[in-house]
Amino acid sequence: MQPIIQINDLAKKYKDAEFYSLNHFSLDILQGEIFGLLGPNGAGKSTLISILCGLIDPTSGSFSIKGLDYNRHAFALKKIIGVVPQEYALYPTMTARENLVYFGSMYGIKGRDLKDKVTQSLEFLGLLNFADRRVETFSGGMKRRVNLIAGILHEPEVLFLDEPTVGVDVQSKNAIIEYLQRLNRNGTTIVYTSHHLAEAQEFCTDIAIVDQGRVFAKNTPQALIAETPNAKDLEDVFLSLTGKGLRDAV
Template sequence: MDVQAIIHVENLSKQYKNSDFVAVDNLFLDIQKGEIFGLLGPNGAGKTTLISMLCGLIKPTSGHFSIDQKTYKENGLAIRKSIGVVPQEYALYPTLTAHENLSYFGAMHGLRGRGLKELVNVSLEKMGLTRFANKQVGTFSGGMKRRVNLLAGVLHRPKVLFLDEPTVGVDVQSKNAIIDFLKELNGQGATIVYTSHHLIEAQELCDRIAIIEGGKIIAQGTPNALINSVVDARNLEDVFIAMTGRGLRDGI
């Protein structure tokens, strides 16, 4: 185990009940404290299953992992307090206002009173949402919902933040606001684990990247190192196609 790793994964596997398919297959991974780490792969490669295990949502079939040198079995509550999760699907209440949503999720993490109110106000201002604070989230555009969704997952200032497609379906302005906010959080010490199909965005944002295929990590390194490892690759998209192929991955 790397002593600097805030996430350590060893021999981790997941095979769902009544399935012949191994979703995550004997996977090893170390993610360093303070990194922005990209987890990339085609549909069905095992990204969501891996993240779900790291977030404590599903149990591994075999192997083990630790977060901040803690395991869910021994320190589950401490881990849950130290992580933030921003899912691809909006985890918001559409009939509540932006302020009410963030107040609710902040309270879930133990934030209270004037401190919580001030934190919500500052967070909404950072994301350009102050004038919409008392509007129902269900009336928001996709980009506005994405920004509130992100804020809901980070109000408690987690040590480790898991992001699943944080900029999918948003306009350029919202994308830039989200990326700038993530860089700010990272600058304050947060480790970020980021999954996306936006490969150029990942290339520009991430310190290191792992490409997953068939439940295994098939390549890992800095964006430049990965690009340099593939003949004639101009960017991460070329690397991704070279390593995972051009076949369509549609499924049900």
């Protein structure tokens, strides 16, 4: 299987920062994977995702997605990726359906196709009965599900997810994971960040553990556990590689 994302010697140093947020970061992600980017606070995960989504420029290095270089094909890249941020990217006074029609139209989806995609997605995630209620009245789990739909209506080939199940109940988490697995089976490559290591262990096909702006380990969850002495699960692997020191950030 060919890499759909190729990251070569990527570096990022913010203005006035003492250290690099990404430091000679190289990584290949294969087409069809559910790839987990795991690391403590300040490891460089958010910076990497922001660069891959075209939100910020790297200091040096390069990357491509489906063979498209970010310097020459920025517009084409944005058409094949989807982004679901941790913060809700929704208009609270609009209904769920209005939000999704708006975001879908921004991706160029129109008419019956847009209406059908919105209805089908709302139904699959258990929100069809609430489609015409304002988002500000929704629970956290309901907002999280609408937020997910907004990022995938255009059927992206690569989907970037930042903490997609944070702060939701067990039922919403299960619905979100099932929906993402369905997307993946239909061909979407998923790049996922989370602090829920047990969830990542079950959900991801491959994982990179990152810290200090570089890759510390990359393999399947099962292989990482097997190759780490005395590790029973992914949490043991994570602590072995990144240490037990607190990572409070201001």
